[in-house]
Amino acid sequence: MLKQLKELKSSALKELEAVSQAKDLEAWRVRYLGKKSQLTNILRGLAKLPIEERKQVGALANQIKSGLEENLEQKSQLLKQAKIAAVGEGIDITLPGRPFPTGRLHPLTQTVTEICDIFVSMGFQVVEGPEVEWDYYNFEALNITRHHPARDSMATLWVDAESENGQRNMLLRTHTTAVDTRVMEQMPPPIRVVMPGKVYRYEASDVTHVPMFHQIDGLAVDKNITMADLKGTLYEFARRFFGEDRKVRFRCDYFPFVEPGVEMAIECLVCGGTGCRLCGNSGWIEVLGAGMTHPRVLERSGIDPREYTSFAFGMGIDRLPMLRYGIDDIRLLYGSDLRFLRQF
Amino acid sequence: MKVSLKWLEQYVDIALSPAELADKLTMAGTEVKGWEVIGGDWENVVVGQILAINPHPNADRLTLPTVDLGTEQQTVVCGAPNLKVGDKVAFARVGARLIDGHSGKAIKLEPAKIRGVASTGMVCSEKELGISDSHQGIMVLAAEAQVGTPLADFMGDVIFDLDVTPNRPDCLSVIGIAREVAALTGQKVRLPDISYDETGAPIERQISIDITAPDLCPRYSASLITGVKIAPSPHWLQQRLLAGGMRPINNVVDVTNFVMLEYGEPLHAFDYNHVKGQKIIVRRAEEGEVLVTLDGAKRPLSPDMLVIADSERAVAVAGVMGGADSEMTGQTTAIVLEAANFNPASIYHTGSRLNLTSEARMRFERGISPELTIPALRRATKLIIELADGKAAKGIVDVYPGKREPEPILLSKGELKRLLGVEFSLEQIKTALISLGFDCQAAKWASEVKAIAPYWRSDISLVEDLIEEVARVIGYDRIPVTMPGGEVPRQNPAPIIGFKQEVRRDLAGYGFYEVITYSLTSLDLMNKLLPQPHPLEPEPLRVLRPMSTEQEYLRPSLRANLLAALEANRRHEEGGIRLFELGRVYVRRPNDLPDEPEMLCGLLAGPRFGESWHGGDEPIDFFDAKGVVEGLLNHLGVEADFKPADDESLNPAKQAAIVVGGKKLGVVGELHHKVAEAFDLSEKAYLFELNLTELLPFTMEHKLFQPISRFPAVVRDIALVVDAGVTHHQVTDIITGFPLVTRVALFDLYTGGKLPAGKKSLAYRITFQSPSKTLTDEAANQVQKKIIDKLSKELGATLRG
The missing domain is CATH 3.30.56.10 (Phenylalanyl-tRNA Synthetase; Chain B, domain 1)
Structure with a gap:
């Protein structure tokens, strides 16, 4: 039986070689692979063979069958090409198509959109505020008084312009949290908003610092908003943005405009928590600051903290595409280099 | 820290x-x-003491010290010149892991024979132990080191x-x-003993304190110690300071720094004999007053700064830095020790005005408790008596104008749950607070607790502060994960947000790469946009103290940065470049924040499609740029007119204003050759710009469905000859003014050849269609004739033969 199969194979291949027309090819297919072909018969009759022989014959027959099918497909392609060439209409379909210019959105735009989409699906609305702000909205309204040490950590770029009272209190906002009070002054609760945008710091450029970067803040105000809701909202964001399995840490931290305060970190994307250079050996990467909006901040915006509670969070955006794509120099994001922009 | x-x-x-x-x-x-x-690596390293040092029989530079290790003695070979009999040293036994003093590599100590003498161990340098890079000599340990104890027990940390x-x-x-x-x-804190004998004369007879600015100095406490001997402080004290990042100076100064690190209360020691009039006055500085501070710098003071003064002059900038005059010296025998509390805002202000940072300033400006002065003062006084042989005066001077009784805060279980979303029992709440030193008292209701913050917690004033304390002690991980409930707020997103996104996506689809450049730019770059230099009008907003001239002005347009991006990319890009930026520009408004319109700016340069076997690498021209604008506006459902414009940065002959609803909302054109040169571009570049904030309302007009005609259309081609000055727009304006005309398309533009000079030929395909009946040829002919008549009458057009 095995010998018979081998002979069948060599005669089939020999005949296939000789085929030069499509109709002959079909006849060959019926003869060697059709329902009544010898090969099909052998395969059908396998059950009757003793077990040892069945194994050997079955394996060989199937191998020959798939080999012949492959040869048939190749021959068929060759015949098609030969036919087209014969009429003189052949094209090399592997030639490049007529070029159409391609463009792309900036990776930061893509990231902001992705983040906003996640929060919008949780009932948040996107709001924007001015980039040039008053000291009041950027600092005072957020419990950052003129002598607060937090001002030192946010080196401010002041604008050379006088306000109505003759003071120079116009600045480039240092965080998108500056939009919080504006939103609360204008919108009655319940509020759920996210506020993306550019922020500015007096900082010399290097691998991790630029004087302008992007942030997004979030704010929810309602009668029963709790820290558990903050946790739920941020965990859901982290799950969708960083992935299902990425561990998240919620720890106590301090920001003047929230109480209690929170810092959220995710398990390091490079080492997965064992500690590496990227995460400073801690295994964690801080991604955002958050907390329950400070009652004084609510009061100042005309919201009664005895009636309403609120959570707020704020996060730097630039680091996210950097972490995701392994970009090692933040300045690349603002360098407008096409060799960089084409990659995203 | x-x-x-x-x-x-x-x-x-x-x-x-x-x-x-x-x-x-x-x-x-x-x-x-x-x-x-x-x-951590100091296994097999113990404290030893040198008993004897004998010369090496075969080498002048080597010695054979015998070291007492408590249980045994060992003699080893040593090359260091600084050994003395009696020194305590770190002795490494065979098997110790050390760092090779020469190669810096980690090694495991093996028995060795050096110049014929067996050595089973060694006395170590700091480098060999990994403490520092010093390999100058053997590290000599403090005398109090116990012979035989593992070095890690003595020095490890x-x-x-x-x-x-x-x-x-x-x-x-x-x-x-x-x-x-x-x-x-769940442990208890052990505080140091701060009691000592006051064996000196009563302090009131030796010094008095007067606070004339109680708003800036809530408390000033002082002790007086006489008969002190200034000397280096002991090893353990120096170790503590070094570990805390401070440099040891002498026993008195070191004690003040030690207690600051220990209690968090900055202290200052004055040389009592340099305090004139036995008097300390806490006052505002006088106009023109100058103080030479400890660092030797001359500091001009002003009345909004607080100083510590004697009866004659200022001796310290309060809470920031001491004066050089009253500094401790080797001759000092009596000291006034200050432990005070200052207004945080005043300290912040003074420190930043004088550009002085110090450990003291950092603590005062964060608002430490005034209650800290006494325990810290007593602790330091006790240590100085012990370490500098002093005698404490009887009593302490304590002026405390800012004393406030701590206010109890009421916290209920319900309130905690309202904020955290989890219920803790009152027992849990109380346990957490008590562990932090809070005094918890029963309140009116069983579900409440009255908590008084411990004196050192100056940050606690609200019930929310208490809730954070409870949450962080019990653990944030005990807070459940829920989603905000209740009504989902109404969504009324500002239309500009979605609009910007739509415009961005369109442009990316047209082959443009989005860039984001800094909002701050330089005068130089903006001036490159001007073929003829002149002051910018309106003047762009400036940053008060810019980091550099590169980032001095808030951009009034996106153009300069985008052109700089084109210039930079041209250095490495051969083909067509299409870039856009969408962002805000900043326009000055009197006495108010600037206007921040959202602008779109695009740039095109180079070949239209790039090198390809299809050919088609002709350069991009004006109509490519205009086509992008038309495509975008068409997609947004806006009709625009293109009118002559006079943008100075563009070629005067090849530019058009984009006019929507009678309003000029942007411009499209070829870059002025001088501007191109300024940006180092040797090619023609095309720019378009649109004010999206102003465009937005036109995109939101209500659309009305136009029924699709069921009746066949009649299509006619006409070729006109007109004066070269007649515009396409003039022609189509007339044609589309007629009834039944549903579409006009220019399909040919022709000049030269057989046409007379100053003439051009325009060929149009006009579609006629009626919404209500099948149009006859005759009806179409009639309209066509009227069109040609009007074109001839108003524009002098003739039909081309």
Whole structure:
């Protein structure tokens, strides 16, 4: 039986070689692979063979069958090409198509959109505020008084312009949290908003610092908003943005405009928590600051903290595409280099 | 702040590993950025004492010290010149892991024969133990080291690097951290003994204190110590300071710094004999007053700064830095020790005005408790008596105009649940608060507790502060994960947000790459946009203290940065470049924040499609740029007119204003050759710009469905000859004014050849269609004739033969 199969194979291949027309090819297919072909018969009759022989014959027959099918497909392609060439209409379909210019959105735009989409699906609305702000909205309204040490950590770029009272209190906002009070002054609760945008710091450029970067803040105000809701909202964001399995840490931290305060970190994307250079050996990467909006901040915006509670969070955006794509120099994001922009 | 584990263990028992302790502190709000283990590798290294030093029989430079290790004595070969009999040293036994003093590599100590003498062990340098890079000589240990004890027990430590948040000045101290550790691990804090004998004369007879600015100085306490001998401080004290990142100076100054690190209260010691009139006055500086501070700098003072003065002159900038005049010297025999409390805002202001940072300033400006002065003062006085042989005066002077009684805060279970979303029992709440030193008293209701913050917690004033304390001690991980419930707020997003996104996507689809450039730009770059220099009008907004001239002005347009981006890319890009930026520009408004319109700017340059076997690499021209604008506006459902324009940065002959609803909303054109040159471009570049904020309302007009005609259309081609000055727009304006005309398309433009000079030919395909009937040829002919008549009458057009 095995010998018979081998002979069948060599005669089939020999005949296939000789085929030069499509109709002959079909006849060959019926003869060697059709329902009544010898090969099909052998395969059908396998059950009757003793077990040892069945194994050997079955394996060989199937191998020959798939080999012949492959040869048939190749021959068929060759015949098609030969036919087209014969009429003189052949094209090399592997030639490049007529070029159409391609463009792309900036990776930061893509990231902001992705983040906003996640929060919008949780009932948040996107709001924007001015980039040039008053000291009041950027600092005072957020419990950052003129002598607060937090001002030192946010080196401010002041604008050379006088306000109505003759003071120079116009600045480039240092965080998108500056939009919080504006939103609360204008919108009655319940509020759920996210506020993306550019922020500015007096900082010399290097691998991790630029004087302008992007942030997004979030704010929810309602009668029963709790820290558990903050946790739920941020965990859901982290799950969708960083992935299902990425561990998240919620720890106590301090920001003047929230109480209690929170810092959220995710398990390091490079080492997965064992500690590496990227995460400073801690295994964690801080991604955002958050907390329950400070009652004084609510009061100042005309919201009664005895009636309403609120959570707020704020996060730097630039680091996210950097972490995701392994970009090692933040300045690349603002360098407008096409060799960089084409990659995203 | 750096904190030594060994020091910490003097105040609280710690059973956790460094990693566990770091995690506990980090989770509860004081982030441990890292820690350094000192002596973790010092197995088989013990304290030894040199008993004898004999010469090496075969080498002049080597010696054979005999070292007492308590249980045995060993003689080894040594090459260091600084050994003396009686010195305590670190002795490494065979098997110790050390660092090779020459190669810097880690080695394991083996028995060796050096110049014929067997050596089974060695006395070590700092470098060999990994303490420092010093390999100058053998490290000599302090005399109090116990012979035979493992070196790790004597000198080993773990130094934690803590990131203390600005609201917790109490944690800028070892005791403060010990209190945190105690609360988080269920331990009790052991405070140092601060009692001492007051054997001197009563203090009131020797010094008086007067606070003339009580608003800036809530409390001033002082002790007086006579008969002190200034000398270097003992090894253990120096070790503590070094571990805390401070330099040892002398016993008195070191004690003040030690107690500052220990309690978090900055102290200052004055030389009593330099305090004139036996009087300390806490007052505002006088106009024109100058003080030479400890660092030798001359500091001009002003009346909004607080100084410590004697009866004649200022002797210190309060809470920031001492004066050089009253500084401790080797001759000092009597000191006034100050422990005071100052207004944080005033300290911040003075420190930043004088550009002075100090450990003291950092603590005062974060608002430490005035209650700290007495325990810290007593602790320091006791140590100075012990270490500098002094005699404390009887009593302490304590002026305390800013004393405030602590206010109890009422916290209920319900309130905690309202904020955290989880219910804790009153027992849990009380346990957490008590562990942090709060005094918890019963309140009116069984579900409430009245809590009084311990004096060192100057940051606690609201019930929310208490809730955070409870949450962080019990653990943020005990807070459940829920989603906000209740009504989902109404969504009324500003239309500009979606609009910007749509425009961005369109442009990316047209082959443009989006760039984001800095909003701050330079005068130089903006001036490159002007073929003829002139002052910019309106003047762009400037930053008060710019980091550099590169980033001095808030951009009034996106053009300059975008052209700079084209210039930069041209250095490495051959083909067509299409770039756009969508962002805000800043326009000055009197006495108000600037206007921040959202602008779109695009740039095109180079070949239209790039090199390809299809050909088609002709250069991009004006109509490519205009086509992008038309395509975008068409997609947005806006009809625009293109009118002559006079933008100075563009070629006067090849530019058009984009006019929508009678309003000029942008411009499209070829870059002025001088501007192109200024940006180092040797090719023609095309630019378009649109004010999206102003365009937006036109995109929101209500659309009305136009029924699709069921009747066939008649199509006619006409070729016109007109004067070269007649525009396409003039022609189509007339044609589309007629009834039944549903579409007009220019399909040919022709000049030269057989046409007379000054003439051009325009060929149009006109579609006629009626919404209500099948159009006859005759009806179409009639309209066509009227069209040609009107074109001829108004534009002098003739039909081409």
